[in-house]
Amino acid sequence: xxxxxxxxxxxxxxxxxxxxxxxxxxxxxxxxxxxxxxxxxxxxxxxxxxxxxxxxxxxxxxxxxxxxxxxxxxxxxxxxxxxxxxxxxxxxxxxxxxxxxxxxxxxxxxxxxxxxxxxxxxxxxxxxxxxxxxxxxxxxxxxxxxxxxxxxxxxxxxxxxxxxxxxxxxxxxxxxxxxxxxxxxxxxxxxxxxxxxxxxxxxxxxxxxxxxxxxxxxxxxxxxxxxxxxxxxxxxxxxxxxxxxxxxxxxxxxxxxxxxxxxxxxxxxxxxxxxxxxxxxxxxxxxxxxxxxxxxxxxxxxxxxxxxxxxxxxxxxxxxxxxxxxxxxxxxxxxxxxxxxxxxxxxxxxxxxxxxxxxxxxxxxxx
Amino acid sequence: xxxxxxxxxxxxxxxxxxxxxxxxxxxxxxxxxxxxxxxxxxxxxxxxxxxxxxxxxxxxxxxxxxxxxxxxxxxxxxxxxxxxxxxxxxxxxxxxxxxxxxxxxxxxxxxxxxxxxxxxxxxxxxxxxxxxxxxxxxxxxxxxxxxxxxxxxxxxxxxxxxxxxxxxxxxxxxxxxxxxxxxxxxxxxxxxxxxxxxxxxxxxxxxxxxxxxxxxxxxxxxxxxxxxxxxxxxxxxxxxxxxxxxxxxxxxxxxxxxxxxxxxxxxxxxxxxxxxxxxxxxxxxxxxxxxxxxxxxxxxxxxxxxxxxxxxxxxxxxxxxxxxxxxxxxxxxxxxxxxxxxxxxxxxxxxxxxxxxxxxxxxxxxxxxxxxxxxxxxxxxxxxxxxxxxxxx
Numbered sequence: 001x002x003x004x005x006x007x008x009x010x011x012x013x014x015x016x017x018x019x020x021x022x023x024x025x026x027x028x029x030x031x032x033x034x035x036x037x038x039x040x041x042x043x044x045x046x047x048x049x050x051x052x053x054x055x056x057x058x059x060x061x062x063x064x065x066x067x068x069x070x071x072x073x074x075x076x077x078x079x080x081x082x083x084x085x086x087x088x089x090x091x092x093x094x095x096x097x098x099x100x101x102x103x104x105x106x107x108x109x110x111x112x113x114x115x116x117x118x119x120x121x122x123x124x125x126x127x128x129x130x131x132x133x134x135x136x137x138x139x140x141x142x143x144x145x146x147x148x149x150x151x152x153x154x155x156x157x158x159x160x161x162x163x164x165x166x167x168x169x170x171x172x173x174x175x176x177x178x179x180x181x182x183x184x185x186x187x188x189x190x191x192x193x194x195x196x197x198x199x200x201x202x203x204x205x206x207x208x209x210x211x212x213x214x215x216x217x218x219x220x221x222x223x224x225x226x227x228x229x230x231x232x233x234x235x236x237x238x239x240x241x242x243x244x245x246x247x248x249x250x251x252x253x254x255x256x257x258x259x260x261x262x263x264x265x266x267x268x269x270x271x272x273x274x275x276x277x278x279x280x281x282x283x284x285x286x287x288x289x290x291x292x293x294x295x296x297x298x299x300x301x302x303x304x305x306x307x308x309x310x311x312x313x314x315x316x317x318x319x320x321x322x323x324x325x326x327x328x329x330x331x332x333x334x335x336x337x338x339x340x341x342x343x344x345x346x347x348x349x350x351x352x353x354x355x356x357x358x359x360x361x362x363x364x365x366x367x
Numbered sequence: 368x369x370x371x372x373x374x375x376x377x378x379x380x381x382x383x384x385x386x387x388x389x390x391x392x393x394x395x396x397x398x399x400x401x402x403x404x405x406x407x408x409x410x411x412x413x414x415x416x417x418x419x420x421x422x423x424x425x426x427x428x429x430x431x432x433x434x435x436x437x438x439x440x441x442x443x444x445x446x447x448x449x450x451x452x453x454x455x456x457x458x459x460x461x462x463x464x465x466x467x468x469x470x471x472x473x474x475x476x477x478x479x480x481x482x483x484x485x486x487x488x489x490x491x492x493x494x495x496x497x498x499x500x501x502x503x504x505x506x507x508x509x510x511x512x513x514x515x516x517x518x519x520x521x522x523x524x525x526x527x528x529x530x531x532x533x534x535x536x537x538x539x540x541x542x543x544x545x546x547x548x549x550x551x552x553x554x555x556x557x558x559x560x561x562x563x564x565x566x567x568x569x570x571x572x573x574x575x576x577x578x579x580x581x582x583x584x585x586x587x588x589x590x591x592x593x594x595x596x597x598x599x600x601x602x603x604x605x606x607x608x609x610x611x612x613x614x615x616x617x618x619x620x621x622x623x624x625x626x627x628x629x630x631x632x633x634x635x636x637x638x639x640x641x642x643x644x645x646x647x648x649x650x651x652x653x654x655x656x657x658x659x660x661x662x663x664x665x666x667x668x669x670x671x672x673x674x675x676x677x678x679x680x681x682x683x684x685x686x687x688x689x690x691x692x693x694x695x696x697x698x699x700x701x702x703x704x705x706x707x708x709x710x711x712x713x714x715x716x717x718x719x720x721x722x723x724x725x726x727x728x729x730x731x732x733x734x735x736x737x738x739x740x741x742x743x744x745x746x747x748x749x750x751x752x753x754x755x756x757x758x759x760x
Contacts, residue, residue, distance in 0.1 A: 008637075010443065010447070010640065034397060047404030049402060050400070052396055088389050089389070089390055090386070122454065124454055125457070126449060126450035128675045
């Protein structure tokens with residue numbers, strides 16, 4: 001906002017394009033620097049180094065023709081027809097701008113808009129088109145550059161349910177493919193159908209008497225894990241806390257090693273839920289980096305976060321519901337106690353130890 | 368009562384004027400251009416541009432036009448000209464471009480702080496044309512920006528067969544003055560300049576500016592001031608006060624607590640970001656009425672730059688965040704990011720000041736290592752480093 005006489009900045013060339021979509025009606029406003037227009041098509045008719053409103057008015061048709069020929073909007077096959085509807089003037093930090101208002105006829109209600117921008121790139125590769133698209137109350141921004149001259153904009157904001165489902169699906173998927181998380185959880189759950197006994201100084205596993213105890217043990221561990229990683233996933237996704245990813249991934253791998261080894265050399269029995277909580281906090285940061293790669297929508301941030309979290313829990317729950325009845329049924333067998341619990345845990349520990357080496361020392365073991 | 372209405376009405380108009388409007392009269396002036404059509408500079412540019420457009424494949428014509436734009440960008444502090452220059456060189460994007468194109472492209476790249484690609488282009492130029500003084504000169508300068516003093520000195524030595532003794536010594540002195548030999552470097556350069564005065568007035572301004580910097584580094588502020596004033600007069604006589612000299616002199620005055628003189632020095636120079644920064648710092652220090660507006664304008668400019676993906680003035684941004692916005696944490700982040708691309712003394716100082724203010728001495732480790740490695744002498748810097756080391760756990 002400038003009052004006449006205030007200092008104007010020197011900066012590289014930008015134009016400001018805002019497009020508002022309201023059903024089938026699409027209206028645009030394009031602020032283009034007078035300086036750039038002077039360079040491209042010439043505005044200073046009398047050559048006195050000043051551009052007056054009169055000189056600008058005389059060039060309004062030429063400006064509209066020049067600019068609109070270098071912007072293409074498409075919501076389907078043929079390009080939308082662009083028509084100038086008004087010419088005004090405004091000031092930005094580096095000087096005066098011609099304000100071109102236009103309407104786009106895309107033949108109906110567009111669900112998505114593809115915009116191709118080519119203004120001034122041939123004259124100035126440092127020019128940027130700073131764009132803002134508004135549809136249904138939501139705003140998206142984009143920067144057009146010679147490297148990125150095209151942007152696609154979804155106009156129909158997904159419903160709350162759609163956002164929840166979309167991110168929920170991602171959550172389920174990412175816990176299922178998150179082998180380190182799954183193995184950590186399973187390592188803590190394998191002994192859930194057993195009970196730690198101390199007999200003559202040595203600790204060993206024995207079958208749990210009642211299904212209810214197994215169920216209760218599982219519930220404690222899973223809940224602790226869930227609460228912990230939800231906390232840190234949310235904190236990291238919202239940008240409140242941030243940890244270096246190499247550290248996070250290494251600690252996650254280490255947690256799997258420790259959880260698995262605990263089954264071979266039991267140190268923690270009933271307190272496994274605390275281990276689940278403590279390491280769950282670190283696992284949450286691991287999920288957060290996945291979520292960061294997916295991208296959270298600005299306008300539905302909490303909804304997406306909630307959806308992802310719920311998805312992770314449901315995915316976990318599915319694994320547990322498959323695992324628990326089977327484990328309970330075979331808990332008496334030596335196959336379970338020796339091969340699955342001990343042997344399986346050793347295998348998990350070895351695998352996780354290799355992960356640890358990979359992540360902590362930045363080497364590649366698994367190609 | 369009437370006064371209140373007038374004030375309120377003015378504020379309303381001022382806010383409304385921020386939105387697009389239809390000007391009231393045809394004669395209203397909306398934009399002042401850099402040149403009138405009849406200005407010699409404009410005519411020269413038009414001729415160069417016409418020659419280039421007539422034969423876009425003519426590398427020499429394109430390079431001439433691009434170089435003229437580069438000179439304008441440097442003199443005005445106006446980056447738009449760099450974009451125009453880049454467009455002229457577009458037909459030759461690769462490493463096999465003609466030599467004159469490579470050289471100008473290097474200059475454009477270093478303007479935009481793309482130092483490694485600029486060095487690559489310069490290396491190719493020197494490979495093809497080992498006597499290209501300008502390329503060697505710039506390469507030495509870029510090595511200094513990257514704190515690569517050995518390479519810088521080697522480059523200065525490489526210039527010996529093709530450059531004047533003064534040029535070579537000025538080049539070497541620039542490196543020596545940063546690595547603990549400021550006083551000796553100053554004396555040698557001053558003596559040679561007296562014995563073999565430069566004929567080119569622009570070069571003279573350049574040497575005098577370097578002398579000012581060296582005096583400052585050796586702790587002789589009075590002498591530094593004399594040289595900066597001399598350089599300023601020299602550049603004004605050539606057409607316009609050099610923005611770089613203005614910035615250096617303003618910084619010295621700010622350090623000496625003479626902020627009021629900075630207000631006078633930089634009056635009317637708000638268009639250039641780097642000069643507006645010094646002006647804003649002076650306004651804040653003196654409680655000048657324009658301080659808030661300048662600070663806001665700077666914050667807007669840095670945000671605009673970040674929005675389009677260009678954060679070229681991180682050093683200045685850090686200073687503003689620290690001194691004007693009182694945000695040491697973000698100032699430190701900017702200073703650390705800045706250190707990744709440039710490592711001149713002031714870049715180290717900005718990092719140390721931000722780290723001190725943020726209470727994070729460990730974050731300034733790079734700057735402290737640099738101080739130790741170079742033995743940089745300037746007293747203010749040593750005091751800063753001492754405070755950081757003293758507070759470090």
